[in-house]
Amino acid sequence: MEYVIEMKNIRKEFPGIVANDNITLQLQKGEIHALLGENGAGKSTLMNVLFGLYQPEKGEIYVRGNKVNITDPNIANELGIGMVHQHFMLVEKFSVTENIILGNEPTKKGQVNLKEAEKEVEAISKQYGLAVDPTAKIEDISVGMQQRVEILKTLYRGADILIFDEPTAVLTPQEIKELIVIMKKLISEGKSIILITHKLKEIMEVCDRCTVIRRGVGIGTVDVSETNPDDLASMMVGREVNFSVEKQPSDPKGNILEVQSLVVEDSRHVPAVNGLNISVKSGEIVGIAGVDGNGQSELIEAITGLRKTKSGNVMLKGKDITNWKPRRVTESGLGHIPQDRHKHGLVLDFSIGENMVLQTYYKRPFSRNGILNFTTIVNKAKSLIKEFDVRTPSESTPARALSGGNQQKAIIAREIDRSPNLLIAAQPTRGLDVGAIEFIHSKLIEERDKGKAVLLISFELDEIMNVSDRIAVIYEGKIVAVVKPEETTEQELGLLMAGGKRKKAGETS
Amino acid sequence: MSILRGKWSAISVPLLSVALGLFVGGIIMLVSGYNPFVAYAALFNGIFSNTYVLGETIRQMTPLILSGLAVAFAFRTGLFNIGVEGQLLVGWLASVYVGLQFEGLSPFVHIPLAILAAGVAGAIWAFVPGLLKAKYHVHEVITTIMMNYVALHVVNAIIRTYLLAPGERTEEIHQSASLQSAFLESITDFSRLHYGIVFAIIGAIIMWFLLWKTSTGYELRAVGFNKYASEYAGINVRRNIILSMVVSGAFAGAAGAMEGLGTYGYMTVMPDFTGVGFDGIAVSLLGANSALGVVLAAALFGGLKIGALNMQSVAQVPTQLVEIVIAMIIFFVASSYLIHWISNRVNKRGKI
Numbered sequence: 001m002e003y004v005i006e007m008k009n010i011r012k013e014f015p016g017i018v019a020n021d022n023i024t025l026q027l028q029k030g031e032i033h034a035l036l037g038e039n040g041a042g043k044s045t046l047m048n049v050l051f052g053l054y055q056p057e058k059g060e061i062y063v064r065g066n067k068v069n070i071t072d073p074n075i076a077n078e079l080g081i082g083m084v085h086q087h088f089m090l091v092e093k094f095s096v097t098e099n100i101i102l103g104n105e106p107t108k109k110g111q112v113n114l115k116e117a118e119k120e121v122e123a124i125s126k127q128y129g130l131a132v133d134p135t136a137k138i139e140d141i142s143v144g145m146q147q148r149v150e151i152l153k154t155l156y157r158g159a160d161i162l163i164f165d166e167p168t169a170v171l172t173p174q175e176i177k178e179l180i181v182i183m184k185k186l187i188s189e190g191k192s193i194i195l196i197t198h199k200l201k202e203i204m205e206v207c208d209r210c211t212v213i214r215r216g217v218g219i220g221t222v223d224v225s226e227t228n229p230d231d232l233a234s235m236m237v238g239r240e241v242n243f244s245v246e247k248q249p250s251d252p253k254g255n256i257l258e259v260q261s262l263v264v265e266d267s268r269h270v271p272a273v274n275g276l277n278i279s280v281k282s283g284e285i286v287g288i289a290g291v292d293g294n295g296q297s298e299l300i301e302a303i304t305g306l307r308k309t310k311s312g313n314v315m316l317k318g319k320d321i322t323n324w325k326p327r328r329v330t331e332s333g334l335g336h337i338p339q340d341r342h343k344h345g346l347v348l349d350f351s352i353g354e355n356m357v358l359q360t361y362y363k364r365p366f367s368r369n370g371i372l373n374f375t376t377i378v379n380k381a382k383s384l385i386k387e388f389d390v391r392t393p394s395e396s397t398p399a400r401a402l403s404g405g406n407q408q409k410a411i412i413a414r415e416i417d418r419s420p421n422l423l424i425a426a427q428p429t430r431g432l433d434v435g436a437i438e439f440i441h442s443k444l445i446e447e448r449d450k451g452k453a454v455l456l457i458s459f460e461l462d463e464i465m466n467v468s469d470r471i472a473v474i475y476e477g478k479i480v481a482v483v484k485p486e487e488t489t490e491q492e493l494g495l496l497m498a499g500g501k502r503k504k505a506g507e508t509s
Numbered sequence: 510m511s512i513l514r515g516k517w518s519a520i521s522v523p524l525l526s527v528a529l530g531l532f533v534g535g536i537i538m539l540v541s542g543y544n545p546f547v548a549y550a551a552l553f554n555g556i557f558s559n560t561y562v563l564g565e566t567i568r569q570m571t572p573l574i575l576s577g578l579a580v581a582f583a584f585r586t587g588l589f590n591i592g593v594e595g596q597l598l599v600g601w602l603a604s605v606y607v608g609l610q611f612e613g614l615s616p617f618v619h620i621p622l623a624i625l626a627a628g629v630a631g632a633i634w635a636f637v638p639g640l641l642k643a644k645y646h647v648h649e650v651i652t653t654i655m656m657n658y659v660a661l662h663v664v665n666a667i668i669r670t671y672l673l674a675p676g677e678r679t680e681e682i683h684q685s686a687s688l689q690s691a692f693l694e695s696i697t698d699f700s701r702l703h704y705g706i707v708f709a710i711i712g713a714i715i716m717w718f719l720l721w722k723t724s725t726g727y728e729l730r731a732v733g734f735n736k737y738a739s740e741y742a743g744i745n746v747r748r749n750i751i752l753s754m755v756v757s758g759a760f761a762g763a764a765g766a767m768e769g770l771g772t773y774g775y776m777t778v779m780p781d782f783t784g785v786g787f788d789g790i791a792v793s794l795l796g797a798n799s800a801l802g803v804v805l806a807a808a809l810f811g812g813l814k815i816g817a818l819n820m821q822s823v824a825q826v827p828t829q830l831v832e833i834v835i836a837m838i839i840f841f842v843a844s845s846y847l848i849h850w851i852s853n854r855v856n857k858r859g860k861i
Contacts, residue, residue: 304741306740306741325743326740326741326742326743327742327743327744328743330742330743336741338741343735343737343738344737344738344740344741345738345741346735346738347730347731347734347735347738347739348734348735349734349735350730350731350734354727358731358738358742359742359743361724361727362724362727362728367724370723370724370725371722371723371724372722372723372724372726372727
């Protein structure tokens with residue numbers, strides 16, 4: 001069997017750590033090959049070695065059977081290797097075509113020949129079924145489309161080996177389906193794909209083979225047809241992973257959160273939340289299912305006091321907290337795990353210890369007469385780090401230095417520790433690996449079992465189905481259906497999320 | 510390279526920059542036909558050879574410490590205060606005004622009162638850009654620069670209209686408000702050394718304590734790093750932006766008081782900016798925006814400026830060359846931050 005790419009026994013060291021140790025990856029022509037590993041396992045390092053950003057200490061790389069020495073990304077490009085980055089590298093104000101030709105502009109008499117390029121982009125887009133408008137501005141198109149522009153960029157440069165770095169992390173369920181179709185089309189046109197991911201479902205769905213790395217060490221390569229998610233997960237984590245979230249049936253009591261005919265405008269003064277009603281009882285987890293951009297962010301911001309409401313009421317434990325300031329809302333018993341942990345959840349340049357008291361630093365015992373008490377802050381941080389298994393060298397490490405999963409654990413520790421009556425968890429497991437997801441789900445259920453109310457917002461249907469006691473579907477700023485997870489299917493939810501009506505009669509409020 | 514990263518970088522980068530700055534300065538002297546060894550020997554002697562120049566160096570560094578603290582404080586909280594010069598001028602005038610208007614007070618009341626007035630004046634001057642930034646998102650760099658010109662001309666107009674004495678200046682302040690000290694002058698061979706240095710050091714301690722030990726400092730730093738997370742945590746972002754500018758302006762105003770109550774004892778009609786406020790930006794940068802770093806950087810700059818006078822008289826090297834050396838030091842500090850920034854970015858991309 002000839003491989004288009006063969007990385008043999010790669011070893012890459014950084015001061016103090018071995019990022020890759022004896023990893024072998026063999027990509028066959030025309031296959032989709034998964035590279036699976038937890039956050040921080042060394043997937044990106046390995047790909048950066050392949051892409052010429054790092055030089056390995058040991059090991060050899062063969063491309064189409066020839067030994068190569070990839071010393072910079074240009075060589076990788078010349079070898080036909082293209083990377084679709086997780087964080088897009090696009091100029092917002094430029095058109096699709098302008099972005100694609102950037103750095104490689106076709107010229108005619110010294111001027112950029114945009115017309116010619118547009119035709120070419122259009123042709124490639126057609127060939128692979130990407131349906132991208134070459135003249136559209138990046139800022140006007142959806143995230144899914146932007147990703148296709150990134151794919152087009154590599155194809156335009158003649159890549160036939162494509163690396164996808166966690167491509168589904170930013171996509172909605174619909175977009176994920178479309179991406180899978182595109183990936184299969186690419187393969188049928190003779191391309192080969194490496195898919196970096198930690199989502200087992202995707203691997204089972206599209207990949208031919210899967211190479212697993214754990215803590216920088218190559219664990220092995222398996223045929224996807226001969227394995228199952230449980231085996232993959234234990235290969236990745238190094239222990240058995242429990243997928244089915246274990247929980248007792250809920251025992252809901254009185255209403256903790258009540259939202260009545262809420263209207264909230266977004267930054268463009270368009271009503272994003274439009275007459276929304278929802279309630280969350282003590283001892284239950286309510287999951288809000290919906291496609292991104294249907295008012296979820298505005299709803300959370302309105303409840304937590306970060307955004308002014310237009311009309312309607314938000315009641316917390318019977319108290320009207322509509323348009324209260326964030327601190328007053330927080331103090332009246334609300335915990336909030338924000339959607340964007342880097343933007344809202346953490347001050348990345350603060351230490352983990354300082355971040356642990358982000359909501360309480362001004363109160364006793366952390367602060368007295370305006371003077372911070374570092375002894376109590378450090379002690380609190382230490383105990384939370386231990387209790388929530390936050391992997392950090394110490395409490396004085398900057399939050400920036402932690403992996404995404406550990407940053408998220410720190411936020412969850414901080415919010416749960418205040419023992420709020422209502423916990424809002426927005427995309428709490430976004431971008432995390434199965435081990436961390438398992439932990440976070442169990443913590444949410446633990447809170448529920450203590451009689452707290454949990455409002456979960458997620459774009460992952462699996463998560464909504466597994467964790468929630470009730471599911472509220474949001475569409476265009478309204479709750480269009482409330483269902484029980486055991487009485488519905490992903491298909492039905494998908495339909496409701498897209499604005500479809502429920503077929504069988506069910507609850508509507 | 511490893512010494513230029515991590516926890517030692519705050520010390521190693523400025524030291525290396527100073528060495529490189531002196532080195533490049535030496536090359537420029539060579540090219541211009543001066544002997545750099547003779548010139549640097551004269552410079553060094555001009556800082557340390559006798560108590561007079563030592564006294565002058567400390568006098569020179571006093572307002573530099575406070576203007577450096579002003580820039581550093583704003584910077585720590587995410588703001589760029591280019592208006593230290595203007596805040597310093599209004600502070601100078603306020604201190605002299607209080608020094609002139611009150612009579613018969615004890616120095617223990619009069620001096621703090623005059624410094625306080627200077628701080629309040631600087632704070633008010635900085636409040637305006639702070640308010641504009643917090644409420645209308647007007648960039649503070651633009652407004653603080655403009656406020657410098659307003660300060661220069663308003664201060665001159667006030668002196669000309671209300672406080673003019675012969676010689677395009679105000680009267681001398683009352684002795685009870687003066688920081689000048691016959692004792693300090695006598696032990697430094699009649700330099701102009703005054704008690705201001707004590708207040709400058711107190712200023713550095715206040716900045717350190719406020720930023721790192723108080724909940725207010727926690728809020729200010731949080732807002733500086735990430736205003737979205739601060740908002741999420743219920744911190745009033747607008748209030749903290751204004752507070753940061755006000756505290757920064759107070760330091761700048763106090764720097765003016767050092768000139769008004771210490772070095773001069775009066776204020777002249779200003780033909781141009783003093784430059785002390787702008788030097789504060791360089792001091793803050795070289796001092797890595799830390800209180801101790803600012804004190805050390807101010808000492809270096811103060812020393813270089815005083816030493817330059819000796820360099821000119823002994824080695825006939827124009828004082829402007831020291832300005833070039835200072836500029837080169839800042840250039841290297843700034844470019845080493847650039848190198849850091851690049852190496853950090855590369856590291857981040859390759860994060861395992």
